[in-house]
Amino acid sequence: METKDGFIIRPIKETDNAQMARLIRCVIDEFGVSRTGTVYDDPVTDCISQSVENVNAECWVIDYGGEIQGGCGFYPTKGLPGKCAEIVKYYLSPAVRGKGLGGMILDLIVRRAKGAGYTSLYIETFPSFGKAIDMYKERGFQLLDGQLGDSGHTATSIFMLKVLTD
Structure with a gap:
């Protein structure tokens, strides 16, 4: 668990599912990206x-x-x-953007994935999420020519990979 300015970063619990799903869908709508072929209509988003x-x-x-x-x-x-694992369900409300919490949680996930034995991380996103893409690049994610794996998210158009080093 990590904390900053009253915000607590902690593992998800079942009671968080509805709030997290709502947040994800609000962010998708806020940025005007597709509701179909994305996390928006992915049934996993609700659980x-x-x-x-x-x-x-x-x-x-x-x-x-x-x-x-x-x-x-x-x-x-x-x-x-x-x-290789995929970075998933990475969404932030407007209330936390610009406070460093997005970087904190992403860095935590990178460390946790490495500790879990993964040697690379993959992410799919949209051009609309330009600030996030810049943050991924700053953290060593490289653009790919196409999609890896089978996330079922056919609407995404930006694909990135980070090799986890010691």
């Missing part, structure tokens, strides 16, 4: 905590007084190369 149980995966949330303000996780998406 994130259960999706990371019994697999080598985790999801963490940013909690402020019981309200979920963001989240991020890693998951061994089907079809990815061995020892």
Whole structure:
């Protein structure tokens, strides 16, 4: 668990699922990206905590007084190369953007994924999320020519990979 300015970064619980799903869908709408072929219509979005149980995966949330303000996780998406996980459910409410919490939770997830034995991390996103893409690049994510794995998110158009080094 990590804290900053009253915000707590902690593992997701089942009782967080509805708030996290609502946050994800609000951010998708805010940025005007597709509702179909994305996390928006992915049934896993409504049961994130259960999706990371019994697999080598985790999801963490940013909690402020019981309200979920963001989240991020890693998951061994089907079809990815061995020892590669996907960064999943990485969304932030406007209330936490610009406070350094997005970087904190992403850095935590990178450390946790590496500790779980992954040697690379993959992420899919949209050009609309330009500030996030800049942050990924600053943290060593490289642009790819195409999609890896089978996330089921056919509308995404930016694909990136980070090799985890010692």
